[in-house]
Amino acid sequence: MTPLTSPLTTDLYELNMVQAYLDLGEDKQAVFEFFVRRLPARRSFLLAAGLDDALSYLETLQFSPAEIDWLKSTRRFRGNLIDYLAGFRFTGDVHAIPEGTACFPNEPLVRITAPLPMAQLVETRLINILHFQTMIASKAARMVLAAPGKILSDFGLRTAHGAEAGLFSARASYIAGFAGAANVLAGERYGIPVVGTMAHSFVQVHDDEMTAFENFARARPEGVILLIDTYDTEAGARKVVELAPKLKTDGIAIRGVRIDSGDLAAMAKKVRGILDAGGLKDVIILVSGGINEDVLQKMMAEKTPIDGYGIGVNLDASIDAPSLDCAYKLQEYAGKPRRKLSEGKVTWPGRKQVWRSYGTDARMRGDVLSLENDAQTGDTLIEPVMRAGKRVGSAPTPAQIRERAARELARLPEPLRKLEAGFNYPVQISEALSALAAQTDVKTRG
């Protein structure tokens, strides 16, 4: 079966346009930038993510003979397009803001510089990768900020939107500061710590819960986490207390318990009491079910005795904001800046750079969006990451990106670390960029 990562994972209009460009000989250099137009209601920053998968896509993009045959069989395309696709390799340049960087609307996360048909062909899948990972990393960052010091794990694969959403969520949330994910493929693909407990069905197949706990602990003696809410959570906790000494004599330590239903805060307090009274002060409490950043904030404010959270679809589908308004827009063609003027969807023309300044407290103070060679004060965020289809330098590992993200989150202005978005981080448009935009308006309207 044709894999999901096939170049056929694209919109038909990309192929239609490439056909037209080939017919017209329009293959001069084009510059496209991917950016987010505006933030969802409760977001005040983005955490850039997805670049490494986007670069892997560009590096390996090739049509197989079977895919070419299928395209031919549709009889939609002429020989020149078929030949072009059969020999296609991405040989363009890519500039980007590194993954794990805090960023804002209108700031280009990725810029593609390539002959027009090539830059056009990659549009759909590039957006598909960058939009989703950036959305999830940004969502996960809110959870990380809301629950400092807590163990957060991605449990969302089952109700993620397909296999890739589950995989990308594991990566993007790990980058943002999660401890790990339940998704085994995320371990294999990205080296992300894989975590897991047990299901209610495990308890149900046993005639009594105590036997289920003991059997599970003996089968999986490392880092034992027992799910105690299948029937009666408090009774489950008491069974853990009863079982612990017996397991201990066999060298098996119970690491924690998990609660997956009911009033998690109230139950965690009761369970903490039972465990402590039973001498199990070191046994941690994990909870799952309906966890989002607001729940985390409330749990922290109330000092609920919960050590870790398994977070499902609230993370993997970014439930409160399951999409970002984003675009991949032509900013320059054949050396000339281009600008789209559709109502409510105006874009900034030209190749751009983002300059960031910091206050004396080392917190981010404001950005300037400028043309690429129009020097401003501050650090530049956009750097070359691919030249002529080859990566520049070696790719940072997810763990390295995670460290960068932690530094970035620590440098966010305090209002941006809150769950409510009440503060607009200043992103100034440079004079030269404003002037170019005004000039481009006149030219394209004329």
Place this chain on the structure above:
Amino acid sequence: MTPLTSPLTTDLYELNMVQAYLDLGEDKQAVFEFFVRRLPARRSFLLAAGLDDALSYLETLQFSPAEIDWLKSTRRFRGNLIDYLAGFRFTGDVHAIPEGTACFPNEPLVRITAPLPMAQLVETRLINILHFQTMIASKAARMVLAAPGKILSDFGLRTAHGAEAGLFSARASYIAGFAGAANVLAGERYGIPVVGTMAHSFVQVHDDEMTAFENFARARPEGVILLIDTYDTEAGARKVVELAPKLKTDGIAIRGVRIDSGDLAAMAKKVRGILDAGGLKDVIILVSGGINEDVLQKMMAEKTPIDGYGIGVNLDASIDAPSLDCAYKLQEYAGKPRRKLSEGKVTWPGRKQVWRSYGTDARMRGDVLSLENDAQTGDTLIEPVMRAGKRVGSAPTPAQIRERAARELARLPEPLRKLEAGFNYPVQISEALSALAAQTDVKTRG
């Protein structure tokens, strides 16, 4: 690279439990059912989808030598699990409600009957496939009901949650009655009609819009759809009027125009006026951008002259309800019914059947959820689809499923066809099932 459809696309806890089951010799027959617990706020029915992909997953599920080597390298698992996985093939039975059937909470969409470790191992990915496709088909059905006779197309791949979400959305929305999708892979994989127009960038690379329109029409002369809102939509429409006769002399007909920004309803009326006055009464108007079922309903109520809608992330991420509360629960083990009692998450034990009755108007009147062999009146919805790992009969094509869905939507009671959920379709629990649940309560609580 390990594909997304790898059996490693699973939660670690599945492997942990299979390890324990193998150690314990717990491999008696287990029955799990997948069902939705409750409907999102604005839903009043579900449209079952995803079964065919779920069965393909079960049929082809195999660990590659590389995957087995990786699992070994983690040093998490014992030899008995590694051997079990290395030789794994799914040989269980599957019963299901056919795709394209309207259904309701607590009704099992899919039942798996297999030795316990086998039935457990497939949980995560089965939910991942069934949850998403059913959610999207149910969302798309609302759009189809809101806009009878209109051409609806899935344009959502770019901001779908990864590649598979885009592919599955194309399939699920087509089943529900969409005309087609922009995703090329959906054409290759499922034979779904692939549709597409052009991007703003195509217009932008040309020095004037008229030349862009003419070039696109000549390059893609079949079913030409011109995007007219890059600069000024009304001016774009007038250029189409001017261009049409010239193209006609060369045998090229303009099929339609597309508007992707601004006040779509107001603009569609103006554009319709311009096209009609210019003798282009047959040229259709397509719109895109922010379309959902409420917009569709409003457009229909106002008789807006729009012929088709490209629908993006509102469909592909089911924006208003991006997840369903669903479960894959153990209902029977070793011949004995099982029931989970966690607070707020009670399940119905045993193997079940759904019986559906119709009124004299041929509309659905109510369902009964019963034990499998407890005959009730009405038609049965659950049928065998896989025996000992092999499909029963041949799989219906997406087009056949789409026909079934159209019949189902026509048989929905009138209140269920509205966008607001104010009517609870009656799903009665049979006496024997109620009695068994009560009896199972006593046994498992004891």
